[in-house]
Amino acid sequence: xxxxxxxxxxxxxxxxxxxxxxxxxxxxxxxxxxxxxxxxxxxxxxxxxxxxxxxxxxxxxxxxxxxxxxxxxxxxxxxxxxxxxxxxxxxxxxxxxxxxxxxxxxxxxxxxxxxxxxxxxxxxxxxxxxxxxxxxxxxxxxxxxxxxxxxxxxxxxxxxxxxxxxxxxxxxxxxxxxxxxxxxxxxxxxxxxxxxxxxxxxxxxxxxxxxxxxxxxxxxxxxxxxxxxxxxxxxxxxxxxxxxxxxxxxxxxxxxxxxxxxxxxxxxxxxxxxxxxxxxxxxxxxxxxxxxxxxxxxxxxxxxxxxxxxxxxxxxxxxxxxxxxxxxxxxxxxxxxxxxxxxxxxxxxxxxxxxxxxxxxxxxxxxxxxxxxxxxxxxxxxxxxxxxxxxxxxxxxxxxxxxxxxxxxxxxxxxxxxx
Numbered sequence: 063x064x065x066x067x068x069x070x071x072x073x074x075x076x077x078x079x080x081x082x083x084x085x086x087x088x089x090x091x092x093x094x095x096x097x098x099x100x101x102x103x104x105x106x107x108x109x110x111x112x113x114x115x116x117x118x119x120x121x122x123x124x125x126x127x128x129x130x131x132x133x134x135x136x137x138x139x140x141x142x143x144x145x146x147x148x149x150x151x152x153x154x155x156x157x158x159x160x161x162x163x164x165x166x167x168x169x170x171x172x173x174x175x176x177x178x179x180x181x182x183x184x185x186x187x188x189x190x191x192x193x194x195x196x197x198x199x200x201x202x203x204x205x206x207x208x209x210x211x212x213x214x215x216x217x218x219x220x221x222x223x224x225x226x227x228x229x230x231x232x233x234x235x236x237x238x239x240x241x242x243x244x245x246x247x248x249x250x251x252x253x254x255x256x257x258x259x260x261x262x263x264x265x266x267x268x269x270x271x272x273x274x275x276x277x278x279x280x281x282x283x284x285x286x287x288x289x290x291x292x293x294x295x296x297x298x299x300x301x302x303x304x305x306x307x308x309x310x311x312x313x314x315x316x317x318x319x320x321x322x323x324x325x326x327x328x329x330x331x332x333x334x335x336x337x338x339x340x341x342x343x344x345x346x347x348x349x350x351x352x353x354x355x356x357x358x359x360x361x362x363x364x365x366x367x368x369x370x371x372x373x374x375x376x377x378x379x380x381x382x383x384x385x386x387x388x389x390x391x392x393x394x395x396x397x398x399x400x401x402x403x404x405x406x407x408x409x410x411x412x413x414x415x416x417x418x419x420x421x422x423x424x425x426x427x428x429x430x431x432x433x434x435x436x437x438x439x440x441x442x443x444x445x446x447x448x449x450x451x452x453x454x455x456x457x458x459x460x461x462x463x464x465x466x467x468x469x470x471x472x473x474x475x476x477x478x479x480x481x
Contacts, residue, residue: 073436092466095141096148096161096190099134100125100169103147103370115330117321120364124354127169127316128362129385134167135366136256140456141165142266142466150180156467162463163191163226170405172199172210172242179213182220190222191226193463196255199234199242201404202293207242218248221459229462233455236412238404241290251459254452257385258413260366260392262470267414267437267445272394274437279378282432286360287402289342294382294402294420299346301381305359306346310376312360313369315383323356373389382420384409391415391445398435416441 106123124130138145148157148164157164164185171178185192201208218232225231233252234240240252242346263269284301287294305312314320319335322328328336340349347355363369370393379390379397384406387397399417401407410417416437423431457467 065404075380078330081279084241089143093143093162093464094160095143095145095465096164096229097138097141097145097155097167098148098150098164099130099167102131102132102149112160115322115327116287117318117325117327117330120325120362121316121318121321124364125169126318127164128364129315129383130167130169131364131366131369132257132260132385133169133255134291136258136260137165137195138258140460140468140471142468142471143461148448150184154189157188157190161188161190163193163463164224165193165195165465168194168197170198170200172197172214172239173201173208174211174301175200177213178217179211182213183216184216184353185220185224190224191231191464192224193233193460193465194221195233195253196235197232197239197250198405198408204238204404204407206404207245210242210246215246218243218381222248226464227462229459231463233459235405236408238408251455252412253455253459254412254448255388255409256385256456257388257392258415258449258452259456259471260370260389261394263394265446266391266394266449267442269394270391270396271437271439271442274378277377279432279435281376281378283313283373283376283379283390284310285379285381285383285390285397285399286312286314287382289320290317291402294400295342297382297400297402297420297424298342300424300428300431302343302346302355304380307428308432310359311372312356313322313379313381313383313386315361315386320356320360323353324360324362326353326357328353328356333417359469378432378435380431382406384415387415388413396435396437412448413452414445416445 094380096411102123199208203295221232230249230251232248233253234250235255236252240250243250282304284305287298289295289298304310314324319331324330340352343352358410366389370389373393373395376395382400382402384399387399390397399410399415400420400423401410401417402420453471457471
């Protein structure tokens with residue numbers, strides 16, 4: 063069990079706490095919360111001095127997508143209890159001895175592409191109250207309802223039995239996931255994504271609009287997509303042209319082959335994969351220069367703070383990766399998601415993040431796309447309203463499940479018990 067707290071910004075002497083009936087650490091015992099994520103910080107530490115593929119080790123440590131660190135960082139900032147990192151391989155005896163409540167950072171794990179049966183067995187053995195955060199359903203569009211494997215249903219059965227109260231302990235990304243779970247008999251709360259709430263600026267949307275209207279986009283960062291994604295692969299050519307024309311950076315999250323290109327490990331990429339990349343980028347990058355272009359123009363991050371600091375160098379971030387855009391917004395810079403499936407569309411709709419469907423983006427020229435990405439007053443208002451609403455939902459859901467929302471969730475996001 064890795065101690066993940068207490069966090070300095072959650073201490074009473076650092077930021078005085080509003081006296082809410084359910085959150086006053088000066089008069090009540092804070093719980094030991096075990097936070098389960100799909101990343102492995104210890105593996106990442108061992109990776110830096112390894113002679114093996116750096117990209118492969120980072121990919122494993124980041125749970126297959128570096129964007130995971132966005133919602134994990136957000137979740138940790140919303141929890142006011144003492145947080146410890148735990149994992150699925152920890153001994154049940156240790157969990158029972160040290161942990162009062164388990165919080166699981168989830169992703170787009172509702173669908174036929176994932177079976178969570180192994181989690182069900184382990185969670186039963188851990189025998190602690192459980193709360194899920196950020197669970198999402200994945201399908202090609204919101205008109206589709208994915209099949210849910212039996213193992214995943216077993217996991218949801220265990221989670222439902224491990225409630226701390228009568229309130230739902232399944233916090234999902236939005237109304238679409240709520241509907242998918244409802245069809246198979248599970249109650250949930252559409253709380254949104256914790257990555258929306260990283261910044262402690264209450265009216266962050268207003269600040270983003272001010273920046274967007276003051277500084278025309280000279281430098282533009284790209285939240286790069288996936289060359290293997292059949293419906294959106296052609297988008298990458300347009301995004302690469304933005305990098306070339308606007309002194310940009312191609313920020314990689316997934317898949318592994320893109321990380322290898324970014325880290326100068328192109329000699330470790332098989333010919334079939336190399337051929338696919340050459341095909342996708344052929345109109346914008348000469349095949350003989352592909353590896354060199356990635357090495358000079360792409361990057362990947364393994365912690366949220368460094369990623370956000372880097373994005374402050376750019377005037378705008380565009381791309382199909384929701385969490386890559388979310389981190390730009392949390393750094394106070396405008397961004398726009400190009401939605402490619404139900405997952406990205408639901409996240410944007412529930413969090414008030416500016417977005418555009420893939421087919422619209424493909425019909426625009428580069429200059430038109432950049433112009434459409436500018437933030438208006440209405441975009442800022444919608445974003446700020448979503449942040450306040452989600453701060454409230456997370457705070458109430460945590461309280462109802464016996465957890466403490468942090469000072470950050472309550473005070474910095476402008477929510478109070480009477481609103």
